[in-house]
Amino acid sequence: MADYDRRQSGGHNPRKRRYRDDEDHYTPQREHRGPHRRRNEPPVPVRLRKQLVDIADSPLPGITEEIRSIANLVASNYDDLRLRATFVELALQLVEEQPLKTPFVAAVVLVLNTLTFTPSSGSQNGGNGVTPADDDEKMAEGDEKQTKEAVPIPTSGLVDDLLTKVTSHIEESVKVGEWRTVKLYLKFLACLQSCLEGEGVFPILDTLFDRAVELQTASSEDTIGTELVKIILLTIPYAIAAAPGKFEKSAVELLDKTDIIASEPHALQTLIDPFFPETDEKSPVADLSFIGLLQKQLQSEANRGWELSCLPRPWKMPLEDVETQEKLDNCTKHTLPIVNFPETLVAGSRPLFPEIYFSVYVNQEISSVPPVTDITSCLVRDSLLDTINILHFNRSITARRLIDIDNYFADGTFVSRATPFDQLRDVPADKSTWKPEDVAVDAVFSQLFLLPTPEQKLVYYHSVLTEACRIAPAAIAPSLGRAIRFLYRSTGIFDLELNNRFIDWFSHHLSNFGFTWKWAEWTGDVALPDLHPYKAFIVGSIDKEIRLSFAGRIRKTLPDGYQSLVPPEKDQEEPPFKFEQDSVPFAQEGRELAVILKRKAPDEEKKKLVDTDIQAVIEKIHSQAIDQGLDPLVTSTDVFTTAVLYVGSKSLSHVLAAIERNKERLLDAGASSDPARAQIITAVTEFWSAHPGVAKQIIEKLLNYGIVNPVAVVQWALNGFAGRTRGEALARSYIYEMVLNTVAKVTGRVRQVVSPSTVAATIPATTDVDMSADETKEQEIKSMRELFQVLEDSLQAWALGSKDELLEDGTLDGPARDVRDKLVRRWGERWLRVVRRRSAIEEAFLLEASKAAGGENGPAAAV
Numbered sequence: 001m002a003d004y005d006r007r008q009s010g011g012h013n014p015r016k017r018r019y020r021d022d023e024d025h026y027t028p029q030r031e032h033r034g035p036h037r038r039r040n041e042p043p044v045p046v047r048l049r050k051q052l053v054d055i056a057d058s059p060l061p062g063i064t065e066e067i068r069s070i071a072n073l074v075a076s077n078y079d080d081l082r083l084r085a086t087f088v089e090l091a092l093q094l095v096e097e098q099p100l101k102t103p104f105v106a107a108v109v110l111v112l113n114t115l116t117f118t119p120s121s122g123s124q125n126g127g128n129g130v131t132p133a134d135d136d137e138k139m140a141e142g143d144e145k146q147t148k149e150a151v152p153i154p155t156s157g158l159v160d161d162l163l164t165k166v167t168s169h170i171e172e173s174v175k176v177g178e179w180r181t182v183k184l185y186l187k188f189l190a191c192l193q194s195c196l197e198g199e200g201v202f203p204i205l206d207t208l209f210d211r212a213v214e215l216q217t218a219s220s221e222d223t224i225g226t227e228l229v230k231i232i233l234l235t236i237p238y239a240i241a242a243a244p245g246k247f248e249k250s251a252v253e254l255l256d257k258t259d260i261i262a263s264e265p266h267a268l269q270t271l272i273d274p275f276f277p278e279t280d281e282k283s284p285v286a287d288l289s290f291i292g293l294l295q296k297q298l299q300s301e302a303n304r305g306w307e308l309s310c311l312p313r314p315w316k317m318p319l320e321d322v323e324t325q326e327k328l329d330n331c332t333k334h335t336l337p338i339v340n341f342p343e344t345l346v347a348g349s350r351p352l353f354p355e356i357y358f359s360v361y362v363n364q365e366i367s368s369v370p371p372v373t374d375i376t377s378c379l380v381r382d383s384l385l386d387t388i389n390i391l392h393f394n395r396s397i398t399a400r401r402l403i404d405i406d407n408y409f410a411d412g413t414f415v416s417r418a419t420p421f422d423q424l425r426d427v428p429a430d431k432s433t434w435k436p437e438d439v440a441v442d443a444v445f446s447q448l449f450l451l452p453t454p455e456q457k458l459v460y461y462h463s464v465l466t467e468a469c470r471i472a473p474a475a476i477a478p479s480l481g482r483a484i485r486f487l488y489r490s491t492g493i494f495d496l497e498l499n500n501r502f503i504d505w506f507s508h509h510l511s512n513f514g515f516t517w518k519w520a521e522w523t524g525d526v527a528l529p530d531l532h533p534y535k536a537f538i539v540g541s542i543d544k545e546i547r548l549s550f551a552g553r554i555r556k557t558l559p560d561g562y563q564s565l566v567p568p569e570k571d572q573e574e575p576p577f578k579f580e581q582d583s584v585p586f587a588q589e590g591r592e593l594a595v596i597l598k599r600k601a602p603d604e605e606k607k608k609l610v611d612t613d614i615q616a617v618i619e620k621i622h623s624q625a626i627d628q629g630l631d632p633l634v635t636s637t638d639v640f641t642t643a644v645l646y647v648g649s650k651s652l653s654h655v656l657a658a659i660e661r662n663k664e665r666l667l668d669a670g671a672s673s674d675p676a677r678a679q680i681i682t683a684v685t686e687f688w689s690a691h692p693g694v695a696k697q698i699i700e701k702l703l704n705y706g707i708v709n710p711v712a713v714v715q716w717a718l719n720g721f722a723g724r725t726r727g728e729a730l731a732r733s734y735i736y737e738m739v740l741n742t743v744a745k746v747t748g749r750v751r752q753v754v755s756p757s758t759v760a761a762t763i764p765a766t767t768d769v770d771m772s773a774d775e776t777k778e779q780e781i782k783s784m785r786e787l788f789q790v791l792e793d794s795l796q797a798w799a800l801g802s803k804d805e806l807l808e809d810g811t812l813d814g815p816a817r818d819v820r821d822k823l824v825r826r827w828g829e830r831w832l833r834v835v836r837r838r839s840a841i842e843e844a845f846l847l848e849a850s851k852a853a854g855g856e857n858g859p860a861a862a863v
Contacts, residue, residue: 044077045086052090056104056314056407063314064321067104071111075155078117088162092169095188096181099386100401100408106191106242107314113159113195113334114327116152156332159195167337170204174341177348179224180386183231189336190238193247194315197333201239202250204339205232209257211345221267223352224345226291229261230355233294234382237301237375241311252302255295262295266354271837272451274358276830277493284362284493288372290355297375310376310413350455351845357381358446360483361438366424368438368479376434380409384443388464389455399467402440403475414439418475421482437479440468445483448505449498452841462505466512480509481518488522491533496736496830497837503537503733507544515545515557523561531731531823539565540733546570547693569690577646578687579639586624586639592617593643597658614640614665633676637669641683645698649687652694656701663705670707677708681716692734700741710787713742718794718831723805727798727824730831740834743787747842750784753777754849781846788839795835798828 041047051070056063077083091105166185173181186201193200208228215225236251266289275283301308317325357377361369370377384405391398406414414436415427424433447454448461468476487494487502494502510517525534542565545554551570555563579590596613621639622632644662648655659666670677681699688695702708717739722729729735753776797803801821812820 044073044080045083048073048083048087049090052087052094052105052108055094055108056101057404059404059407063104064317067107067111067314068324070108071115074108074112074158075115075117078153078155078158079119084158084161087158088165091162092165092185092188096184097390098401099184099187099383099390100405102184102188103191103238103312104314104408106188109159109162109192110195110315110328110331111324113156113331114324115155117155118152119150154332156334159192159332159334163189163192163334164337167339170339171341174339174345177224177346179227179231179348179352180389183234184386186231186235187238190235191242193239193242194328195331195334197335199247199250200243200336201235202247202254204336205235205254207339207341208232209254211341212261215345216261223266223268223354224347225261226266226354227352228345229258230291230294232258233262233291233298234379236298237306237308237311237379240306241308241313242315244306248302248306251298251306255298255302259295259299262289262291265289265292269354269356271840272353273356274449274451274495274498275490275493276495276833278826281493285356285358288357290357290378293357293372294375294378297373297378300373301375308375310370310379310409312408312410347848351841351848353452358449359442360445360486361442362486364482366421366433368421368424368433368435369442370434370439376413380405380413380439381443381446383408384440385447388444388447388461392456392460395460395463395467396471398464399471402443402464402468403437403472405440406436418472421478435479437472437475438482441465441476441479441483444468445487449501451495451497452837458501458504459508462508465505465509469513484517485521488534488537491537495833497740497834499533499537499830500540500733500736500740503540503544507541507548510545511548515549515554517557519557519562520559523559526561526565529820529823530728531820531827533731536731536733538562542566543692543734546691567690572690574649575646575687575690578642579646585628586621586635589617589621589624590639590643593640594646597643597647597662611665631675633669633672634679637672637676637679638683640665640669641680642687645684645687652697655698659698659701659705659707663707666702666707667705670709670712674712677712678716678720680708681713682720685721692732696734696738696741699738700745703742703745710742710746710783711790714739714787714790714794718791718798722798723803726805726809726811726820727803727827730798730824730827736831739791740838743791743835743838746784746787747838750780750842751845753780754846755852784842788835788842791835792832792839795828795832799825799832800828801825 042050048070051066051073055066055070058066074083074087091109094105095102166189170182170185173179173185186204189196189201189204209232212225212228212232215222215228232254236254239247240251269289273283273285275285277283315328317328357372359369359372361367370380384402387401388398391401403417406417412432414432414434415424417436419435421435424435427433444461444464447456448458454461465476465480469480484506491499491502522534522538525532525538528535530536530539542554542558542562546566551566555566558566577590577594578584579587579594581587584590593614596610596617599610618636618640621636625632625635640662644658644666645655648658666680670680680702684698684702685692685695688698699708699713703710703713717729717735721735801824803824806821806824809817
């Protein structure tokens with residue numbers, strides 16, 4: 001039977017089946033196994049891309065093997081012109097997008113510079129343009145030529161291609177003011193210093209310094225010159241590390257020259273200081289200008305023999321690889337192409353400001369981050385900030401790079417990952433105590449709290465910290481905890497704008513992790529006055545948490561001492577309608593208006609009937625208000641606005657629909673008088689008093705509709721409401737949001753009309769006007785300046801303590817009043833600093849826009 005060919009009928013399954021009696025002829029080695037499948041290796045370009053992109057990402061030792069492998073891969077396929085172009089393009093892309101890997105990419109280039117390529121008989125068609133006909137012609141030349149030994153070709157020619165591309169990119173970046181890109185390419189060239197002829201990158205740095213001197217001489221407030229000096233100082237250490245013992249003299253001479261600019265505090269430094277202590281105190285970062293620190297650190301390194309211990313030196317081969325190291329030490333030298341700079345240097349698309357070194361880990365018992373006296377602090381911070389801001393399109397990769405930072409710096413720069421802070425005491429005295437997690441978190445916070453504005457949206461930095469926590473919770477969470485405690489202790493001297501950024505981030509971050517925090521640590525601060533910075537932070541954070549969730553859930557996460565901060569009325573999703581109570585004046589009229597407003601009016605005729613009924617009720621209110629000695633317009637506005645809010649109280653979309661239906665009447669009410677306009681805002685804030693975030697959103701919508709204007713909002717907040725609360729409103733974060741969002745709308749509008757070509761695409765227009773008309777520009781600029789003047793006048797009175805509401809207050813006396821008045825004056829000063837900075841920035845923008853218009857349109861336009 002075993003010899004019988006048993007096959008399925010139909011011919012559709014030709015496989016032969018084995019039966020039990022076939023076991024006699026069964027070979028175990030063939031069990032479930034056929035001939036080995038051929039494994040296809042990925043194409044060379046794919047392998048090259050993967051290896052180069054992943055370079056230095058592994059925490060395991062063996063980076064020199066990675067470097068040699070990539071260099072050998074390129075060298076063995078040197079005849080493939082497309083592969084060479086791919087390598088050059090990818091290398092420069094890595095330099096520009098992943099700055100942490102720049103030294104390692106440079107090491108690949110340096111090793112490649114020492115290799116050779118030996119052509120083989122079959123290597124002529126590797127993509128270099130050799131045709132089959134050419135190949136046949138060569139084969140026909142005879143056996144004698146075929147037997148000749150091929151001559152090795154140096155692969156160093158690829159370095160010349162790379163240098164040409166780099167210098168071209170530098171010139172293009174300088175023209176458009178992309179100074180970070182210039183810095184990154186110069187850093188790359190500095191890492192290639194050992195294979196460059198002559199002084200290498202230093203002539204370019206000398207040219208940059210000459211231009212910086214010209215700019216600083218022309219204006220003490222120039223920021224381009226400061227940026228050029230920063231680029232010079234950040235390039236020098238890489239050049240010294242790449243070619244030790246050869247260019248120290250050039251570096252010291254350059255440092256002697258940059259000291260003139262770097263050591264002088266910039267005129268705008270006080271404007272962007274993250275701290276604002278009281279008059280008799282000094283800012284903790286007053287002497288921490290970034291380029292000033294760099295200058296001192298480099299001078300210190302020069303005195304110590306240029307240790308630069310944090311910088312990786314992947315071009316240094318292991319002791320056993322003496323041959324490769326000897327080739328690197330005696331490599332082919334290349335002439336660096338000349339870089340031409342334009343006559344006029346521009347700041348680029350993003351305004352430049354002097355930088356201050358900010359850290360949330362200062363004054364710790366044990367240093368978990370590099371001190372400002374060590375150059376590691378600036379070099380690591382610079383690389384991390386470039387990485388964070390360049391990779392803004394992928395927060396996950398950014399977080400991963402931050403967690404892996406110890407891979408990209410010299411061994412021993414940091415302690416092991418996730419080392420508890422308490423165990424740093426046990427680290428030997430000659431070893432580093434710097435935690436990579438602290439350094440990474442510190443870098444993100446330095447951007448989150450950057451003045452006047454960070455490069456990316458604030459929520460991006462929020463998301464990076466969230467991703468880092470999710471990837472490595474055990475390592476990042478303790479670092480964040482210590483940072484939060486430092487920031488909380490600093491709320492009294494922190495810039496007010498940064499204080500509110502801290503509230504936003506803190507509440508947002510907790511919302512991603514179940515709203516859990518060790519609130520018990522701050523329980524004692526709940527009893528402080530509402531004007532105290534600690535209490536203001538706690539109240540503002542809890543309010544933001546409720547906005548991101550709901551009151552009941554947040555209440556459960558808080559200890560007993562905090563329960564009074566989440567009163568029962570916050571549980572109500574729809575606020576009560578005050579006119580339901582007969583004891584409230586005009587209760588009957590309020591209920592009548594609510595009933596009328598709820599009617600559906602599908603056609604014009606019914607709408608007219610509704611309007612007639614509304615007008616009848618409003619006239620009744622006017623009559624009664626006059627009899628009672630009240631302002632009839634204010635009274636009717638209050639009743640009508642409250643009724644509109646009640647009808648739309650189910651959700652934000654409902655209230656917007658209600659406002660839209662009654663827009664004309666609200667516009668008339670707002671235009672009737674200043675008190676009536678203010679009453680609209682009062683009605684909104686009183687109706688949504690338990691949910692101030694909703695009130696803020698509605699007021700912003702009223703601004704968009706033109707029902708209230710920016711000046712009315714500012715005067716209501718800083719004069720009306722702040723006056724009624726005797727300055728306490730200045731400590732409420734939602735009032736700050738309301739005012740500063742209003743200012744942002746006005747300044748955004750000005751930027752839109754002044755430079756529509758660059759800004760209009762990102763800021764939605766609010767009115768249908770001719771954006772290029774000079775009259776419109778002048779009117780918008782005038783309105784902005786008037787708004788800043790109103791802010792200045794209102795806040796100046798609070799800062800000086802000369803507000804009538806404070807002087808005439810009889811509710812407090814003695815020490816309690818002195819404490820209250822001091823706190824109010826302090827809040828006024830902090831508000832005033834924010835407003836003055838915003839005003840100065842906008843005036844600087846107008847000045848630059850005027851210069852740009854003059855350059856584009858000629859002298860007439862400038863006039």
